[in-house]
Every structure is written in C-alpha cells, then in structure tokens.
Amino acid sequence: MRKTLLRKVIVSYFIILSISFFILMTVTYKIVENHLITEKKELLKKEATILANQYISAYNSGSMNSFDISYLITILDQSLDTRIWFANRHGELVLDSRNEIAPYRNINLHSLNDEIIYKHSSSTGDFYGFFNGEFISVGIPIMTKSAYQGSIFLHYDILTIKEKSSIIYTLGLITLIITMIISVSFIIYFGNKIVKPINDMNDAALKYANGDFDTTLTVNTNDEIGQLATSLNTMAFELSKMEELRRSFIANISHDFRSPLTSIKGYVGAILDGTISAQHQDKYLNIVYDETERLNKLTSDILFLTKMETSGLNLNYRTFDIHSVIRKVTALFEQKCLNKNIKVTLMLDKEELLVFADIDKIQQVLHNLFDNAVKFSYENSYITIETTQLREKVYVSINDTGEGIPCENLKYIWDRFYKSDPSRGKDKNGTGLGLSIVREIIKAHNENIRVFSTKGKGTEFVFTLLKSS
Structure with missing residues (x-):
C-alpha cells in the first residue's frame, strides 16, 4: 500500500512518455522520410x-563510345548508389549500370507512357512493375538540336532512405530509454519526499483513530503537504483536548451524581432502620429533597447543553424591558443577599430599556451570573448591575467584589464542570455548568460576553443584547 502512489506515478509517467514518444517519432519519421525523398529526387534530377x-550527348555525337558511357554510368551508380538506365530514341533500353538489361530488352517504354520518354518525370513506386520494391525514379529526355535522342532514368531504392530514417527512430529510442532511467530516478527520489510524509500522515491518522493523539508530524515544507501536516497536528491537539475534556466530564459528572446519591441513600437508609428518630426525620427528609433538587437541576442543565449541541437552541425572540427582568432576578436572591449582608446596586440607564431577544433565556443568563456573584462575594460586600447603550447594542454588566478568579484560570471558566475552587468545597451546590449555559445562550443570540477579574477584588461579566428599535 505504501508504494502504490509512487508506483502509479511511475506507471503513468511511462505511459504518457511512451505515447508521446510514439506520436512524436512517427510524425518526425514521416517528415524526415518525405524530406529525404524530395531531396533525393532533386539530387537525381x-x-x-x-x-x-x-x-550522353557526347556519346550520340560520336565523341564517346558505348564502352565509355557504360563504364561511366557504372562508376556513377556506385557513387550515388543509384541504378541508371539509358533508352534510345525508339524507347528501347540499351544500357543498364548494373548490367541487368536482358529481362527488359524486349520492352518498349513508349508502350508504357509517352510522358516518361519525352518529358522530365519523377515518380515513387515500382516504376510500372519493373521492380519488386519501392524506388524513386527520375527521367530526363536527351535532346540534341531540339531532336529527341533518347532518355536517361535514375532509380534509387527507397529502402535505403527508410534505413537512414530508422536511425532517427533508433536514436530516439535510445534517448527515450536514457530519459526514462534519469526521470524515474528523479521521480523515485522526489516521489519519496512526497510519499513518505503522506505515509507518515496516514500512520498518524490511524493512531489518532485509535485514540493516540501524542504523535506529532514534522514536515519542513511550506507547500500543501506541509499545510496538511500542520492541520493534522492541530487536529490532534484539538482531539487530545476534547478527549481530556471528555474524561474530565465523565469524572466530574460521576462526582456530582455520586455525592447527592450517597447522601440520599445514607439518610433514607438511616430513616428506614430507625437510626434517625421520628422527631428528626423532617430535617433529614428536607436534606434529601434538596439533594434530589440538585440532581434534577444537574440533569436539566446537561440535557439543555446536549440539546443545544445536537439540534441547536430555538429562540423565541420578542421585545421586552431588560430592566424589568433584572429587577425580577435580583428579587429572587433577596434572602441570600440578606444572609451575607450583600448590598445590590442597580445602575440602570433609564426606567425602561427595550431589547430584542428570548426573554426566558436571557432571564436564565442573568440568574446564573447573579447566582455566581452572590455565591463568590464576601460578606458585607456589594454587587453592581449596570446597563448602558452604545449605538444598536445594550451592554449589561454584573460586577461583584468577591474573591475573583486567577488570571490563568479565566480561559477555563466556560468549560463544563469547571469550578474555580479546586477543592470544590466553597461551591458544593453548584454544577459547574452555569457559565457554559450562559455562553451558549449568548452565542445563540449572536452576541458577545466577556469577563474581567482580579484575584481578591472581584469579577465582572459583561454581555451584549440587540436594542429594540
């Protein structure tokens, strides 16, 4: 499997190069052959x-005998590798540079075609069936004082040209083989530089699929492969973080369910076996009731977040007075504030401030944020709720003077089940889901929420809403 991609590249390269070579060499061969034939015709003419x-004119005038001309055309035949014929004025073949005229002695060229006797001619073929192959044939009439004295014919075997043309094919084939060897070497070298990172990424992906997110890819390139490796490393980091959150989620939810269930089981068992007397049962039944309420709230919060992730949050937008909702929420915590002597100050922009949002969800946001503010405020401290307008937005701020959140922990406060107190002792009634719910509701409204906190001085949450026109 590892070599499949490289093998495909090499095979594809061979196929493309071979087809290209075949087409190129075939066209080149034909062009060269036609050029050589044309060039040879001109030379023969x-x-x-x-x-x-x-x-020949000298021979006809008597200044050169037949022996001299026969010797001459034999030498010229050897020099040009061309067969030479001489026909007299009657169209009879009388001389042949290769002394093979006997078979054609009784043939009169006039009976074939007058044009090859009286005119300049050139043709390619078997010359009217005289040869058992393909020849270039050139004919020139011999004229003396405008009188026809005969014709001379030169015949050149095209097979010789084809043999010369085939040399080009052979050289091309050798070039192809050398090119393939060199190219394949480069392909294997550079292909491994591409395939190896891909194989490494494949191995890493398999490890990620099996839950091992510790593998880190190292690709020192800025191309697409380097970008892919970086993306996989980022994905592995995010998956590792999600896996850690999943384990933390299971651990936290187990803890938060186990604690109230243990209390409920212990108190109910004590009531049933008589350990708790009848006059004290109401007290412990109230504790059991509170624990069941805690379980119910925890379950509801988990179901709420799960529903938001799977099907999204359906918002019922309407125009309402945000100040009225703030007053309603703060009234719910009046007794808790009195118990800790916390002073609540409302710095509202005006008597009525209309916003466009889901009133129930925003009331839940205010409830969770105010609950945290009361829970983590010192006794004899104060909480300030303020609203301001800026352009088309309304800013709602909830500021407490409590213990605050360490700077290094601020980025974790939106995580599920996160509690700023590692011992979990100060917030036993909390689920650790309140701020996660707050953030999801605000995000569903396409609004923003920010937190500012200083350890020992307090925390401020600020979120935005769309002002109603």
Missing part, C-alpha cells in the same frame, strides 16, 4: 540532367 547534357 540534377545528376540526370548533368549526365544527359554532358555525357
């Missing part, structure tokens, strides 16, 4: 003209 004008 030139030689035939010279031979006719200078030597």
Whole structure:
C-alpha cells in the first residue's frame, strides 16, 4: 500500500512518455522520410540532367563510345548508389549500370507512357512493375538540336532512405530509454519526499483513530503537504483536548451524581432502620429533597447543553424591558443577599430599556451570573448591575467584589464542570455548568460576553443584547 502512489506515478509517467514518444517519432519519421525523398529526387534530377547534357550527348555525337558511357554510368551508380538506365530514341533500353538489361530488352517504354520518354518525370513506386520494391525514379529526355535522342532514368531504392530514417527512430529510442532511467530516478527520489510524509500522515491518522493523539508530524515544507501536516497536528491537539475534556466530564459528572446519591441513600437508609428518630426525620427528609433538587437541576442543565449541541437552541425572540427582568432576578436572591449582608446596586440607564431577544433565556443568563456573584462575594460586600447603550447594542454588566478568579484560570471558566475552587468545597451546590449555559445562550443570540477579574477584588461579566428599535 505504501508504494502504490509512487508506483502509479511511475506507471503513468511511462505511459504518457511512451505515447508521446510514439506520436512524436512517427510524425518526425514521416517528415524526415518525405524530406529525404524530395531531396533525393532533386539530387537525381540534377545528376540526370548533368549526365544527359554532358555525357550522353557526347556519346550520340560520336565523341564517346558505348564502352565509355557504360563504364561511366557504372562508376556513377556506385557513387550515388543509384541504378541508371539509358533508352534510345525508339524507347528501347540499351544500357543498364548494373548490367541487368536482358529481362527488359524486349520492352518498349513508349508502350508504357509517352510522358516518361519525352518529358522530365519523377515518380515513387515500382516504376510500372519493373521492380519488386519501392524506388524513386527520375527521367530526363536527351535532346540534341531540339531532336529527341533518347532518355536517361535514375532509380534509387527507397529502402535505403527508410534505413537512414530508422536511425532517427533508433536514436530516439535510445534517448527515450536514457530519459526514462534519469526521470524515474528523479521521480523515485522526489516521489519519496512526497510519499513518505503522506505515509507518515496516514500512520498518524490511524493512531489518532485509535485514540493516540501524542504523535506529532514534522514536515519542513511550506507547500500543501506541509499545510496538511500542520492541520493534522492541530487536529490532534484539538482531539487530545476534547478527549481530556471528555474524561474530565465523565469524572466530574460521576462526582456530582455520586455525592447527592450517597447522601440520599445514607439518610433514607438511616430513616428506614430507625437510626434517625421520628422527631428528626423532617430535617433529614428536607436534606434529601434538596439533594434530589440538585440532581434534577444537574440533569436539566446537561440535557439543555446536549440539546443545544445536537439540534441547536430555538429562540423565541420578542421585545421586552431588560430592566424589568433584572429587577425580577435580583428579587429572587433577596434572602441570600440578606444572609451575607450583600448590598445590590442597580445602575440602570433609564426606567425602561427595550431589547430584542428570548426573554426566558436571557432571564436564565442573568440568574446564573447573579447566582455566581452572590455565591463568590464576601460578606458585607456589594454587587453592581449596570446597563448602558452604545449605538444598536445594550451592554449589561454584573460586577461583584468577591474573591475573583486567577488570571490563568479565566480561559477555563466556560468549560463544563469547571469550578474555580479546586477543592470544590466553597461551591458544593453548584454544577459547574452555569457559565457554559450562559455562553451558549449568548452565542445563540449572536452576541458577545466577556469577563474581567482580579484575584481578591472581584469579577465582572459583561454581555451584549440587540436594542429594540
């Protein structure tokens, strides 16, 4: 599997290169062959003209005998590798540079085609069936004082040209083989530089699938592979973080369910076996009731967050007075504030301030934030709730003067089951889900929420809402 991609690249390269070579060499071969044939025809015409004008004319005038001309055309045949014929004025073949005229002695060229006797001609083929192959044939009439004296024919075997053209094919094939060897070497070298990181990423992905997120990819490139490796490393980090949150979630939810269940079981058992007397049962039944309420709230909060993640939060938008909701929420905590002697100050922008949102969800946000403010405020301290307007937004601030949150812990406060007190002793009635719910509600409204806190001085939460026009 590891070499499949590289093998595909090499095979594809071979196929493309071979097809390209075949097409290129075939076209080149034909072009070169046609060029050589044309060039050879022109050369044969030139030689035939010279031979006719200078030597054959001399023979006809008596200055050169048949032996001399026979010797001459034999030498010229060997020099040009061209068969030479001479036909007299009657169209009869009388000389052959290769002394093979006997089979054609009784053939009269006039009976074939007058054009090959009286005119300059050139053709490619078997020359009217005289040869058992393909030849370039050039004919030149011999004229003396405008009188026809005969014709000279030069025949060149095209097979010789094809053999020369095939050399190009052979050289091309050798070049192809050398090119393939060099190219494949480069492909293997550079291919491994690509395939190896991909294989490493594949191995890492398999490890991630099995829950091992500790593998880190190292790719020192800025190309797409380097970007992919960086993305996988980021994904592994996020998956590791999610896995840690999942384990923490299970541990926290187990703890938060176990504690009230243990209390309920212990008190109910004590009542049933008579350990708790009848006159004290009401007290402990109230404790059991409070614990069941705590379990109910925890379950509701978990179901709420789960529903938001799976199907989203359905918001019922309407226009309402945010000041009225603030007053209603603070009234619910009046007794708790009195118990800790906490003074609540409302710094509201005006008597009525209309916003456009889901009133029930925003009331839940205010309830959770104010509950935290009361819970973590010192005795004899104060809480301030303030509203301001800026353009199309309304800013709601809840500021306490309690113990505050350490700076390094601020980024964790939105996590489920997170509690700022590691011992969990100061907030035994909390679920650790309140701020997670707050953030999800505000996000569902496409609004923002921020937190500012100083250890030992207090915490301020500020969120925005859309002002109603």
